[in-house]
Amino acid sequence: xxxxxxxxxxxxxxxxxxxxxxxxxxxxxxxxxPTILLRFAGCSLRCGKMLDKKLWCDTPYALSPFAGxxxxxxxxxxxxxxxxxxxxxxxxxxxxxxxxxxxxxxTEIAKMIYKKRHNFYYEKPRVETNGKESIAGLDNMVFxxxxxxxxxxxxxxxxxxxxxxxxxxxxxxxxxxxxxRDRADFDRxxxxxxxxxxxxxxxxxxxxRECSPQELSEWLKESAIPGTRLxxxxxxxxxxNKRGV
Numbered sequence: 001x002x003x004x005x006x007x008x009x010x011x012x013x014x015x016x017x018x019x020x021x022x023x024x025x026x027x028x029x030x031x032x033x034p035t036i037l038l039r040f041a042g043c044s045l046r047c048g049k050m051l052d053k054k055l056w057c058d059t060p061y062a063l064s065p066f067a068g069x070x071x072x073x074x075x076x077x078x079x080x081x082x083x084x085x086x087x088x089x090x091x092x093x094x095x096x097x098x099x100x101x102x103x104x105x106x107t108e109i110a111k112m113i114y115k116k117r118h119n120f121y122y123e124k125p126r127v128e129t130n131g132k133e134s135i136a137g138l139d140n141m142v143f144x145x146x147x148x149x150x151x152x153x154x155x156x157x158x159x160x161x162x163x164x165x166x167x168x169x170x171x172x173x174x175x176x177x178x179x180x181r182d183r184a185d186f187d188r189x190x191x192x193x194x195x196x197x198x199x200x201x202x203x204x205x206x207x208x209r210e211c212s213p214q215e216l217s218e219w220l221k222e223s224a225i226p227g228t229r230l231x232x233x234x235x236x237x238x239x240x241n242k243r244g245v
Contacts, residue, residue, distance in 0.1 A: 039094060147189070
């Protein structure tokens with residue numbers, strides 16, 4: 001078990017959970033794997049909303065910190081265990097799973113998963129996080145971490161330490177995601193990869209209706225940066241914007 005660099009609160013631990021459901025992983029290196037998703041409510045970032053541009057968040061319904069119900073760690077873990085009789089991946093998403101008290105909640109669930117690791121596909125849950133919240137000390141998780149590019153309007157919130165940590169962890173299941181709005185975003189992503197010496201599981205996803213997958217594919221082919229790949233959202237291909245699938 002990894003060591004944690006912060007103290008857990010003494011009060012009973014609860015978090016606002018938007019939904020917990022069983023589906024398949026929709027994107028990234030774990031795409032297509034049967035997965036239980038735990039979606040937290042609340043995120044302080046508003047990606048894509050700038051000047052005349054629209055918010056592009058996939059889950060705007062979970063952005064409010066009140067968009068869900070309070071659950072204890074025990075209640076959430078019981079729900080996770082009830083959803084599949086076979087080993088599956090567990091994924092924390094949002095909203096933002098590492099914001100505020102949610103980080104402690106994730107830590108406790110991660111401990112429970114490790115203790116019962118024979119019941120899960122991986123002994124560590126996957127965390128989809130926005131690049132703002134620190135991942136320091138979270139050794140019992142693997143990360144799908146965003147770097148917010150200029151087109152998101154959120155680049156100023158990025159925590160540079162996170163991307164040094166990702167490189168130094170050298171965890172084969174970690175991934176860094178770049179959501180690309182235009183060519184300027186793509187070029188900036190290439191700079192970030194060089195700046196932090198990133199070389200593994202570098203995912204590029206196009207902003208829907210603003211950057212075509214075909215165009216982004218051509219840019220990736222031209223650059224041929226080791227470790228990069230196109231990542232499309234298979235859950236949207238299968239079910240559109242339907243929730244809880």
